[in-house]
Amino acid sequence: MARSLTKAYERVKNIDWEPTYISAADKYVEPTRFFLPKKAIDPFKTFIREYFSMEREKESRHYSMLEAASRIQASQPEPRWMEGMKFALSNLSAIEYSAGRQMGRMARVVAPMELRQGYMMQVLDEMRHTQLEMNTLRHHMRSWPDPSGYDIALKAAGNSVGAGIFRSLSEDFTTCDAVETSLGLQIFVETAYSNMFFVGLSTAAVQSGDPVMASTMLTIQSDESRHMANGYATLMTLLQDDRNIPLIQETFDKWAWRGHMGFEVGLSLFADYFVKHKTDSAKEMSQRWLIEDFYGGFYKKLEKYGIKEPRWLPDVIRNSEWASHSAAVYLFGAWPVFYHRYDPIDAREMEWFEKKYPGWYSHYGKFWEAYHQMTDADGGMLVLKELGGLPAFCQVCQLPWIFPRPDASTGCTMQHNGRTIAFCSPACKSIFENDPVHYSGFKSFYDLYDGWDLADVILELGYLREDGKTLMAQPVLEPKRMWTVDDIRRCRYEVTSPLRNMATTPATAG
Amino acid sequence: MSADKVQIEERNNVGVKLIAGEEADAAAEVIAESYPDAVIERYPAYLSIEVPNHVSFDMQRIAEQLGRPYDAPTFLVIMSSFNGRINVEDDRITISSEII
Numbered sequence: 001m002a003r004s005l006t007k008a009y010e011r012v013k014n015i016d017w018e019p020t021y022i023s024a025a026d027k028y029v030e031p032t033r034f035f036l037p038k039k040a041i042d043p044f045k046t047f048i049r050e051y052f053s054m055e056r057e058k059e060s061r062h063y064s065m066l067e068a069a070s071r072i073q074a075s076q077p078e079p080r081w082m083e084g085m086k087f088a089l090s091n092l093s094a095i096e097y098s099a100g101r102q103m104g105r106m107a108r109v110v111a112p113m114e115l116r117q118g119y120m121m122q123v124l125d126e127m128r129h130t131q132l133e134m135n136t137l138r139h140h141m142r143s144w145p146d147p148s149g150y151d152i153a154l155k156a157a158g159n160s161v162g163a164g165i166f167r168s169l170s171e172d173f174t175t176c177d178a179v180e181t182s183l184g185l186q187i188f189v190e191t192a193y194s195n196m197f198f199v200g201l202s203t204a205a206v207q208s209g210d211p212v213m214a215s216t217m218l219t220i221q222s223d224e225s226r227h228m229a230n231g232y233a234t235l236m237t238l239l240q241d242d243r244n245i246p247l248i249q250e251t252f253d254k255w256a257w258r259g260h261m262g263f264e265v266g267l268s269l270f271a272d273y274f275v276k277h278k279t280d281s282a283k284e285m286s287q288r289w290l291i292e293d294f295y296g297g298f299y300k301k302l303e304k305y306g307i308k309e310p311r312w313l314p315d316v317i318r319n320s321e322w323a324s325h326s327a328a329v330y331l332f333g334a335w336p337v338f339y340h341r342y343d344p345i346d347a348r349e350m351e352w353f354e355k356k357y358p359g360w361y362s363h364y365g366k367f368w369e370a371y372h373q374m375t376d377a378d379g380g381m382l383v384l385k386e387l388g389g390l391p392a393f394c395q396v397c398q399l400p401w402i403f404p405r406p407d408a409s410t411g412c413t414m415q416h417n418g419r420t421i422a423f424c425s426p427a428c429k430s431i432f433e434n435d436p437v438h439y440s441g442f443k444s445f446y447d448l449y450d451g452w453d454l455a456d457v458i459l460e461l462g463y464l465r466e467d468g469k470t471l472m473a474q475p476v477l478e479p480k481r482m483w484t485v486d487d488i489r490r491c492r493y494e495v496t497s498p499l500r501n502m503a504t505t506p507a508t509a510g
Numbered sequence: 511m512s513a514d515k516v517q518i519e520e521r522n523n524v525g526v527k528l529i530a531g532e533e534a535d536a537a538a539e540v541i542a543e544s545y546p547d548a549v550i551e552r553y554p555a556y557l558s559i560e561v562p563n564h565v566s567f568d569m570q571r572i573a574e575q576l577g578r579p580y581d582a583p584t585f586l587v588i589m590s591s592f593n594g595r596i597n598v599e600d601d602r603i604t605i606s607s608e609i610i
Contacts, residue, residue, distance in 0.1 A: 004600050043596050043598060053583060202554070203555065221590040229596060292519075296519050309518065
């Protein structure tokens with residue numbers, strides 16, 4: 001070996017300097033409430049030269065796969081998966097882009113050189129991921145028989161009601177204390193949850209006939225490996241100063257819950273309801289990747305530093321029994337305001353659900369029966385209207401008030417500056433109370449559309465096909481006749497906020 | 511519907527998820543020889559290697575298995591994910607279960 005990277009890395013670290021022409025306060029722009037020691041660790045010890053050669057190799061391997069896939073259609077992919085990807089990819093791409101912005105901010109605020117270096121490479125990684133996902137979108141748009149929905153992916157990530165979940169998560173990461181961003185994003189989203197999605201679901205991608213997405217997921221996750229190490233390095237650096245312990249604990253309490261509602265709920269929905277050829281249930285994936293690998297293999301070991309189990313972990317575990325099903329009730333129930341074709345679960349799959357989640361049918365069976373009865377555009381029945389419209393949305397996580405289950409919601413409300421504000425749970429309410437300014441400005445579906453006819457909402461969102469009338473979303477893959485905005489108008493459904501006349505509901509104990 | 515206190519069991523397994531291909535196969539061969547306790551599982555697009563407590567990927571041995579030069583940055587190209595605390599050195603990548 002010509003030279004030792006490890007030794008070179010040690011040498012280079014010694015040439016860091018503090019500039020004299022600018023004060024520390026001006027240099028770091030934003031203060032942090034954490035205490036940052038001067039010395040930090042960097043388990044990857046990556047130089048920019050090695051970084052680029054590594055990433056070039058990753059790109060060359062992945063894009064040759066994309067090139068091959070555009071030449072040869074090996075098999076017909078599974079429609080349920082390909083339609084679900086319209087929603088998934090549009091949100092993923094937006095989350096990655098905002099993660100890039102967050103990393104740039106962290107590099108400005110966090111002083112130790114080793115951590116800055118890792119964050120700066122992560123800025124580039126996140127831009128790479130956005131592009132990988134944009135290229136997958138482009139590939140799917142060109143190869144999938146119904147490109148409608150893929151073509152508005154980024155716009156929809158900005159205006160869809162479902163994307164509000166991910167926007168609220170990303171915006172929290174972009175605007176909270178930058179060190180908190182590292183602990184929340186790199187430890188909870190990237191270490192705890194991204195494995196479950198990008199590695200765990202790569203199998204579903206292959207089985208759904210979408211090798212391009214499988215390759216996208218695994219090459220993205222190879223960068224996430226460094227991001228996990230960035231989070232770990234930040235945490236171990238902070239743990240050198242005991243004053244950080246209560247601050248870390250409070251951050252973990254918040255992000256264990258935010259990561260669950262903002263990310264795990266979505267990915268469990270995907271694993272259970274967008275995969276036709278089922279293997280593991282979302283609950284089994286959560287047990288393996290989250291509880292065993294993350295909490296058992298990592299988090300538990302932090303006890304010796306005085307870090308306790310996250311405050312709402314019992315609620316996270318209880319929720320993961322029902323989260324995907326409740327999220328499905330929301331996503332399928334509100335189908336006209338999304339931008340893909342739906343493939344509702346059939347009788348055979350209902351048996352699978354009952355087996356994997358005993359008691360499933362008694363809580364969700366009625367919804368699916370109702371759904372199947374209202375898929376005909378000539379029937380004049382809209383499942384959203386018949387089931388009483390969308391519930392209130394949580395001001396913090398932007399999920400509707402149906403968790404853990406629609407028939408056993410932990411939802412609550414409070415008065416804030418003369419407004420009634422809703423929360424999905426005591427956990428989100430407590431997060432709001434600790435920092436109301438941070439969350440009170442987020443406009444939910446009802447803040448924007450209360451009192452509108454649903455047809456006008458769809459026109460405003462722009463989720464229409466080329467003829468300007470046919471909806472992008474359809475309640476089944478191949479309806480007898482495609483639903484149009486006129487069919488929706490004939491259903492006469494006025495969007496009505498449940499908070500209009502609601503009295504304050506106190507938080508109950510979980 | 512108050513949730514009970516949860517019991518999280520501490521785990522000491524470490525491991526990697528490697529993007530499937532000849533490099534992953536070579537790494538798995540080397541690990542199977544050096545660690546009799548290793549659990550190697552194949553999935554459609556990746557290969558999972560899990561070992562109790564500690565694992566070290568020796569680049570020289572993977573190179574011999576492949577029959578061509580191989581180094582740590584190239585191994586990181588196929589390393590989709592890992593479990594445990596990682597340390598990347600010139601000639602080896604080590605993962606251990608203890609907090610370091």
